[in-house]
Amino acid sequence: xxxxxxxxxxxxxxxxxGNKPLKASYGKMMMWFFILSDALxxxxxxxxxxxxxxxxxxxxxxxxxxxxxxxFIHGDYPxxxxxxxxxxxxxxxxxxxxxxxxxxxxDKSKTTIYMFLTIIGGLIFLSSQAYEWTTFIKGEYGAxxxxxxxxxxxxxxxxxxxxxxxxxxxxxxxxxxxxRKNGIWYSDEKKLTSFTFNEVLAGFKANDDILVKTTxxxxxxxxxxxxxxxxxxxxxxxxxxxxxxxANLVHNEYGPPLFANYFFFITGFHGxxxxxxxxxxxxxFFNVILGTYEKRNSYEMVEKVGLYWxxxxxxxxxxxxxFYLV
Amino acid sequence: xxxxxxLEIFRGLIKFxxxxxxxxxxxxxxxxxxAIEVVLGIYKPEVLNGHFxxxxxxxxxxxxxxxxxxxxxxxxxxxxRDETASLRRMVVWTSVFLICxxxxxxxxxxxxxxxxxxxxxxxxxx
Numbered sequence: 001x002x003x004x005x006x007x008x009x010x011x012x013x014x015x016x017x018g019n020k021p022l023k024a025s026y027g028k029m030m031m032w033f034f035i036l037s038d039a040l041x042x043x044x045x046x047x048x049x050x051x052x053x054x055x056x057x058x059x060x061x062x063x064x065x066x067x068x069x070x071x072f073i074h075g076d077y078p079x080x081x082x083x084x085x086x087x088x089x090x091x092x093x094x095x096x097x098x099x100x101x102x103x104x105x106x107d108k109s110k111t112t113i114y115m116f117l118t119i120i121g122g123l124i125f126l127s128s129q130a131y132e133w134t135t136f137i138k139g140e141y142g143a144x145x146x147x148x149x150x151x152x153x154x155x156x157x158x159x160x161x162x163x164x165x166x167x168x169x170x171x172x173x174x175x176x177x178x179x180r181k182n183g184i185w186y187s188d189e190k191k192l193t194s195f196t197f198n199e200v201l202a203g204f205k206a207n208d209d210i211l212v213k214t215t216x217x218x219x220x221x222x223x224x225x226x227x228x229x230x231x232x233x234x235x236x237x238x239x240x241x242x243x244x245x246x247a248n249l250v251h252n253e254y255g256p257p258l259f260a261n262y263f264f265f266i267t268g269f270h271g272x273x274x275x276x277x278x279x280x281x282x283x284x285f286f287n288v289i290l291g292t293y294e295k296r297n298s299y300e301m302v303e304k305v306g307l308y309w310x311x312x313x314x315x316x317x318x319x320x321x322x323f324y325l326v
Numbered sequence: 327x328x329x330x331x332x333l334e335i336f337r338g339l340i341k342f343x344x345x346x347x348x349x350x351x352x353x354x355x356x357x358x359x360x361a362i363e364v365v366l367g368i369y370k371p372e373v374l375n376g377h378f379x380x381x382x383x384x385x386x387x388x389x390x391x392x393x394x395x396x397x398x399x400x401x402x403x404x405x406x407r408d409e410t411a412s413l414r415r416m417v418v419w420t421s422v423f424l425i426c427x428x429x430x431x432x433x434x435x436x437x438x439x440x441x442x443x444x445x446x447x448x449x450x451x452x
Contacts, residue, residue, distance in 0.1 A: 094349060
């Protein structure tokens with residue numbers, strides 16, 4: 001019988017990887033696979049953002065016109081603040097990798113310091129993002145929405161944006177307030193904008209040096225098209241419908257509603273990841289201080305949480321490109 | 327992996343003496359790339375406004391620089407350089423393949439829907 005059985009020498013060796021298949025511990029390998037799946041989630045978001053960019057390629061807002069704010073400074077400074085945020089995140093990635101390196105050398109005090117700096121970097125990034133969201137939601141100039149759902153901006157003859165509050169003229173209006181006792185009992189009145197469309201129109205007619213900037217990009221210059229005074233007047237009178245101030249999930253003063261929706265979802269999902277990262281870093285930080293890894297004789301946990309932290313940085317690199325540059 | 331780090335970047339053009347030194351070196355490189363991106367993003371040189379395979383030259387440059395940055399973050403900060411080839415391929419090739427597939431499908435479809443918006447009898451500017 002023995003002669004017919006082929007002996008391959010693998011009996012009882014169904015798993016040849018031992019405790020560390022691919023020379024990576026279980027925890028580290030699973031962190032890599034988690035990162036892989038999370039990367040696919042983010043690319044799903046970013047690719048669908050690309051879908052909408054291609055779909056609305058003519059009317060998509062230009063990032064440099066939208067993200068122009070820098071804290072404590074007035075005026076237009078596109079890119080500066082996001083560049084700062086990117087730098088902060090890369091810096092905190094560096095302190096993280098230094099912490100991992102110190103961990104390999106079993107240097108408790110250095111690991112502690114670097115973990116602390118990483119946490120601080122993460123917190124600065126989160127506060128910057130909170131600022132970014134606040135200015136985005138509040139808006140600055142206000143805009144008029146057309147019947148077709150496009151956005152109309154106002155500029156002076158030099159091409160600088162003009163805020164609605166600088167030219168709108170108050171008009172006598174008569175309106176019935178919606179109250180629960182006289183209207184639909186389960187809904188409240190919608191929030192009113194500071195000006196009605198008619199007030200903006202009246203102000204526009206009274207100021208000859210204000211022009212309409214449409215939402216359509218001029219392919220030759222890469223800027224949005226500004227109309228002549230006569231065209232501006234017809235554009236506003238025939239197409240204008242209501243006033244939009246700031247941004248929410250239904251309207252925003254920058255462009256198609258999807259623009260704000262993607263902004264909230266993608267940067268929000270990323271910000272959520274950063275918050276979780278900061279939380280994990282804090283836990284690991286205290287474990288380092290308590291000497292847990294000293295006793296365990298391995299700082300591998302620092303390395304695992306480091307992988308996650310770098311991944312968050314990696315995602316930001318892509319969000320930065322596709323939201324603020326392209 | 328513990329004590330053996332591969333210390334050269336740019337295919338051996340620059341070799342660092344220690345892992346710490348390599349980290350700072352990579353940081354400088356990443357900062358330079360980011361600075362280039364920011365400067366290009368602010369000034370948007372006219373020369374790069376030309377179109378190339380459906381996108382502006384400038385956008386291709388941004389995407390290329392981003393992938394370069396992603397490479398160095400993964401390879402040096404996440405120590406992918408020091409992992410075994412099989413682990414590296416499992417993670418990198420899977421994501422590269424699936425992401426390319428997703429991007430191709432969605433952008434193709436987005437471009438088509440965009441064409442319907444601009445070229446067919448669909449009024450949206452009123």
